[in-house]
Amino acid sequence: MPDPIVTVVVPTLAVGDALEKCLNSLEQQTLDLFDVVVVDNSGAGRARAFGRRTRVIVNQHNIGFAGAVNQGIRDSHTVYVATLNDDTIADRRWLETLIACAETNPQAGMFACEVRLMGTVLLDSAGMLIAADGSSKQRGHEQPAAEFAGTRAALFPSASAALYRRSMLDLIGLFDENFFLYCEDTDLGLRARWAGWDCCYVPGAVVEHYYSHSAGRATPLKAYYIERNRLYTVIKNFPARWLWRVPFASAMRYLWHLLAIRAGQGKGAEFRKSGHSAALLPLLVLRAYFATLGRLPYLLAERRRIQKSRRISSSEFLGLIEKNTISLREVAWL
Amino acid sequence: MSDGSAMRVCIDGTPLLVRSAGVKTYLYHWLRSLQASNSPHKLTIFPRIGPLPALDHRLSVKPLLPTAFRFAMVAVLNRSWWPAGPSCDVFHASNLVRCLPRNAKAITATLHDLTTWTMPEMHTRGNIAADQAFAEAIIRKADRLIAVSEHTRQDAIKVLRIPNDRIDVIHHGVPDYYFEATPQEAEAVAGKHQLERPYILFCATIEPRKNLETLLDAYNLLAPSLQETFDLVVAGMAGWASQATVERLKSSGNGVRYLGYVAESDMPGLTRGATVFVYPSLYEGFGFPLAQAMAAGVPAITSAVSSMPEIAGDAALLIDPRSCEELRVAITRLLLSPSERESLAAKARRQAERYRWEDCASKSWAFFERALGR
Numbered sequence: 001m002p003d004p005i006v007t008v009v010v011p012t013l014a015v016g017d018a019l020e021k022c023l024n025s026l027e028q029q030t031l032d033l034f035d036v037v038v039v040d041n042s043g044a045g046r047a048r049a050f051g052r053r054t055r056v057i058v059n060q061h062n063i064g065f066a067g068a069v070n071q072g073i074r075d076s077h078t079v080y081v082a083t084l085n086d087d088t089i090a091d092r093r094w095l096e097t098l099i100a101c102a103e104t105n106p107q108a109g110m111f112a113c114e115v116r117l118m119g120t121v122l123l124d125s126a127g128m129l130i131a132a133d134g135s136s137k138q139r140g141h142e143q144p145a146a147e148f149a150g151t152r153a154a155l156f157p158s159a160s161a162a163l164y165r166r167s168m169l170d171l172i173g174l175f176d177e178n179f180f181l182y183c184e185d186t187d188l189g190l191r192a193r194w195a196g197w198d199c200c201y202v203p204g205a206v207v208e209h210y211y212s213h214s215a216g217r218a219t220p221l222k223a224y225y226i227e228r229n230r231l232y233t234v235i236k237n238f239p240a241r242w243l244w245r246v247p248f249a250s251a252m253r254y255l256w257h258l259l260a261i262r263a264g265q266g267k268g269a270e271f272r273k274s275g276h277s278a279a280l281l282p283l284l285v286l287r288a289y290f291a292t293l294g295r296l297p298y299l300l301a302e303r304r305r306i307q308k309s310r311r312i313s314s315s316e317f318l319g320l321i322e323k324n325t326i327s328l329r330e331v332a333w334l
Numbered sequence: 335m336s337d338g339s340a341m342r343v344c345i346d347g348t349p350l351l352v353r354s355a356g357v358k359t360y361l362y363h364w365l366r367s368l369q370a371s372n373s374p375h376k377l378t379i380f381p382r383i384g385p386l387p388a389l390d391h392r393l394s395v396k397p398l399l400p401t402a403f404r405f406a407m408v409a410v411l412n413r414s415w416w417p418a419g420p421s422c423d424v425f426h427a428s429n430l431v432r433c434l435p436r437n438a439k440a441i442t443a444t445l446h447d448l449t450t451w452t453m454p455e456m457h458t459r460g461n462i463a464a465d466q467a468f469a470e471a472i473i474r475k476a477d478r479l480i481a482v483s484e485h486t487r488q489d490a491i492k493v494l495r496i497p498n499d500r501i502d503v504i505h506h507g508v509p510d511y512y513f514e515a516t517p518q519e520a521e522a523v524a525g526k527h528q529l530e531r532p533y534i535l536f537c538a539t540i541e542p543r544k545n546l547e548t549l550l551d552a553y554n555l556l557a558p559s560l561q562e563t564f565d566l567v568v569a570g571m572a573g574w575a576s577q578a579t580v581e582r583l584k585s586s587g588n589g590v591r592y593l594g595y596v597a598e599s600d601m602p603g604l605t606r607g608a609t610v611f612v613y614p615s616l617y618e619g620f621g622f623p624l625a626q627a628m629a630a631g632v633p634a635i636t637s638a639v640s641s642m643p644e645i646a647g648d649a650a651l652l653i654d655p656r657s658c659e660e661l662r663v664a665i666t667r668l669l670l671s672p673s674e675r676e677s678l679a680a681k682a683r684r685q686a687e688r689y690r691w692e693d694c695a696s697k698s699w700a701f702f703e704r705a706l707g708r
Contacts, residue, residue, distance in 0.1 A: 002667065002671050002673065002674040003671070003673050003674070005670065005671060030659070030662075030663045030666075031663060031666060031667060031670070032667065033667060033670060033671055093557075096557060096663070096666050097557045097559075099670050100556070100557030100558075100559045100560045100666060100669075100670060101557065101558075101559040103559075103669075103670050104559040104560065104562065104563040105559065202559075204557065204558070
């Protein structure tokens with residue numbers, strides 16, 4: 001048996017059929033060069049080793065996505081780390097295609113997969129896009145995967161299915177555990193970009209995803225984390241000359257959300273359909289701002305650290321973002 | 335003749351006069367190693383050829399007229415009314431000889447493979463007829479036989495019902511220059527053939543049995559980033575029923591480099607420079623290219639059929655040659671795993687030490703002695 005070169009980290013909250021299907025799809029991989037770490041965040045400790053290449057880390061309580069993935073990364077020594085949501089099914093050639101790309105693109109430290117919506121030819125994501133207020137969205141969401149077959153670059157991957165180079169993580173640090181859940185991949189991706197690492201989009205490295213399976217489609221918790229973590233991301237990563245725009249952009253997006261909710265569109269409307277009052281949203285937003293304020297010293301220290309070790313200029317960074325931007329209207333409306 | 339006296343061995347060298355790959359390589363290096371070995375016995379070659387020039391698989395080792403003359407001699411020998419062949423104690427026949435020299439005390443021959451029996455679809459009718467005539471005239475009557483692998487020996491026992499105590503396994507050797515090939519040599523050959531990217535190597539005569547089509551399919555299905563990084567280099571002359579494959583080689587642009595016949599002097603460098611050597615043949619009696627790659631310390635992928643597992647030992651990845659997917663995955667695995675390439679390469683060098691021409695020569699002299707009942 002050759003030494004593994006990739007560790008696939010699968011954090012899970014709901015140990016069940018979905019996880020089993022996911023691990024089973026890993027057992028079917030064509031390439032025999034990886035091991036698997038399942039990090040059980042359910043608190044129930046029910047995850048069992050599945051297959052000879054899998055080991056399990058059990059947490060007494062939910063330490064969040066970022067914390068769980070970091071545990072898996074620290075527990076391994078392979079050249080690459082893949083993150084994979086437990087509500088996915090990896091195509092047999094997923095790792096083969098992904099590693100082939102990684103081994104032949106040493107300048108890249110991140111690799112975004114062709115993540116499809118389960119059972120369709122539509123994309124969940126082909127890497128991520130970012131908006132002027134720091135919100136991030138999946139690129140290509142609900143568009144045919146074939147439209148991105150000729151694409152080779154992305155801004156950064158969605159951690160629902162991604163590959164990272166360990167040497168990059170050693171330099172820039174792991175996922176920020178203060179994020180707990182959501183947008184930790186955006187923060188990591190932007191930090192990597194500042195440090196000069198590229199991101200490849202790897203068409204053919206297919207993963208099918210039951211979208212937002214683990215935390216429900218639109219819950220108050222999710223709304224809160226996404227809003228707070230957007231602010232974390234902005235403060236840590238946005239260049240100074242863009243920061244002043246963020247409050248205006250945020251206001252603009254709230255407005256679009258309002259319109260979208262009235263039109264029964266977007267995540268806001270979904271939130272209402274899930275039985276929550278839309279009036280809750282401003283309160284969640286406010287709570288996110290207070291939480292950010294409380295974390296400001298930490299976030300600013302991180303910002304200084306990132307800027308100190310940056311390898312590209314602000315203009316280059318902004319150039320990258322402008323190539324991978326999504327409008328505020330689309331953020332609210334999709 | 336007493337046991338201690340020198341024996342006179344005559345080896346039929348007619349295959350040196352024709353276009354041939356494996357059998358000719360064997361005969362050429364075998365004769366040279368027998369000549370070089372410190373033996374009390376006397377070796378002659380029939381027909382007389384003189385000092386052996388550099389090896390070229392495409393042509394006779396002799397110019398046209400001398401070649402024709404020597405063929406005439408073989409034809410004469412093949413007529414049963416001719417009173418005597420070359421005078422010797424042991425006559426080692428090739429498959430171009432049909433009649434036994436009457437004054438030889440023992441007749442021997444080398445069995446390369448039995449594919450004209452086991453895989454007739456891979457041969458021309460002429461080939462099949464020639465092998466069968468050879469079997470009737472020589473193999474069944476021979477006093478002793480050399481099988482080039484245990485696998486060939488077992489086939490001979492099964493297919494031709496030859497008693498097992500009449501067959502000895504003597505593996506081929508690999509010329510020392512494969513063991514000694516250097517990275518500098520590899521670089522020079524790569525420059526000469528304009529190979530700018532790292533490459534996967536296949537070398538053999540292009541014919542259906544070598545299964546190159548499956549390799550081309552597998553290469554085309556490799557992850558795009560691997561195809562963009564690694565060329566597939568194909569070296570070998572066009573053989574039987576090769577037209578479609580050669581056309582495909584010439585027309586497939588991206589990454590496939592067809593070099594045609596590569597001079598033997600370039601082969602060690604070309605082999606040494608490969609990242610991975612792939613030999614998905616459907617059948618081999620021995621499989622020179624595989625052993626050569628192993629000697630050069632190149633990690634190899636080969637078929638889990640016929641003699642190849644025996645020759646490779648645990649020093650190559652074995653695949654089902656009919657499975658394009660298995661082949662593709664094995665190639666990907668090796669291309670992506672430097673540690674596995676290193677460990678296979680080290681094992682391959684160790685395994686290849688079993689295939690030295692010196693050993694082959696000393697075993698062959700002992701074989702001839704046994705053939706005379708000594």
